[in-house]
Amino acid sequence: MGIAGGGVGTAGKISIRPATASDADAVGHLLADAAGPLAAPIWGGGSIERTRERFSGMFARWGGSDHHYVACEDQRVVGVIAHMADRTDPWQSLRSSLATLRVYGVVGSMALSWRMRHMVSAEPAFVRNSYSVWNLAVEEEQRRRGIGSELLAHAHAGAREAGALTIGLEVLIGNTAAIRFYEQAGYKERRRRESAGLRAMTGAAGLIYMVRAVEDSD
Numbered sequence: 001m002g003i004a005g006g007g008v009g010t011a012g013k014i015s016i017r018p019a020t021a022s023d024a025d026a027v028g029h030l031l032a033d034a035a036g037p038l039a040a041p042i043w044g045g046g047s048i049e050r051t052r053e054r055f056s057g058m059f060a061r062w063g064g065s066d067h068h069y070v071a072c073e074d075q076r077v078v079g080v081i082a083h084m085a086d087r088t089d090p091w092q093s094l095r096s097s098l099a100t101l102r103v104y105g106v107v108g109s110m111a112l113s114w115r116m117r118h119m120v121s122a123e124p125a126f127v128r129n130s131y132s133v134w135n136l137a138v139e140e141e142q143r144r145r146g147i148g149s150e151l152l153a154h155a156h157a158g159a160r161e162a163g164a165l166t167i168g169l170e171v172l173i174g175n176t177a178a179i180r181f182y183e184q185a186g187y188k189e190r191r192r193r194e195s196a197g198l199r200a201m202t203g204a205a206g207l208i209y210m211v212r213a214v215e216d217s218d
């Protein structure tokens, strides 16, 4: 499945298209699902509702929906994924920081940074020719219908078109459903980082970095 030109890929009644700011309301709760146990304590200051509002707000702001794609069924958003070649691109980082600043404000952004002090990354600092996937979630009632696999296949096509050699992603330790999902798609654990502080704050013990080779058939 190609994504050239930011086009539309379909499978059955599901279509995948680039996300826009107008998807923000639908996507807010999906992004909270993707953040799992980190969502409320870190992003919503303890409230899952506030997390969803803020994720929707960031998504609607300049740069918030960059590199995100939505899966739709009969025009309704049922899933989301983000993928891109170089997630450390400074322009992209600036755009997403500005979206965060617009939603949280200056004091709120400082409080968010404080709540993120125990965050760790299992991703190696520099991975040559790798492609990144993040923010994958499917509406709870629509899971186990192949939608997550379609979204992941969309990312794999992006990785192949970008000439990447590998695709990497991070998943929370303990998110067994997502880990099984990624394993059946060919991903293997490469590295894990634990954080006692993160566990105390959110219940999540840390992160796992998983990697899969890009294949000619992607």
Ligand SMILES: CC(C)(COP(=O)(O)OP(=O)(O)OC[C@H]1O[C@@H](n2cnc3c(N)ncnc32)[C@H](O)[C@@H]1OP(=O)(O)O)[C@@H](O)C(=O)NCCC(=O)NCCS
Residues within 6 Å of the ligand: 033, 034, 035, 036, 135, 136, 137, 138, 139, 142, 143, 144, 145, 146, 147, 148, 149, 150, 170, 171, 172, 175, 176, 177, 178, 180, 181, 182, 184
């Ligand atoms: C992970 C997630 C995106 C999978 O989406 P999905 O649409 O249900 O996935 P699919 O239907 O394509 O599943 C494909 C295969 O993955 C595996 N899989 C998916 N969910 C699984 C689960 N809960 N337990 C075990 N295996 C699972 C199965 O092998 C499944 O094939 P099968 O249904 O024929 O057995 C979805 O569970 C989700 O949104 N979870 C909450 C958000 C999240 O954790 N995101 C990941 C952040 S890193």
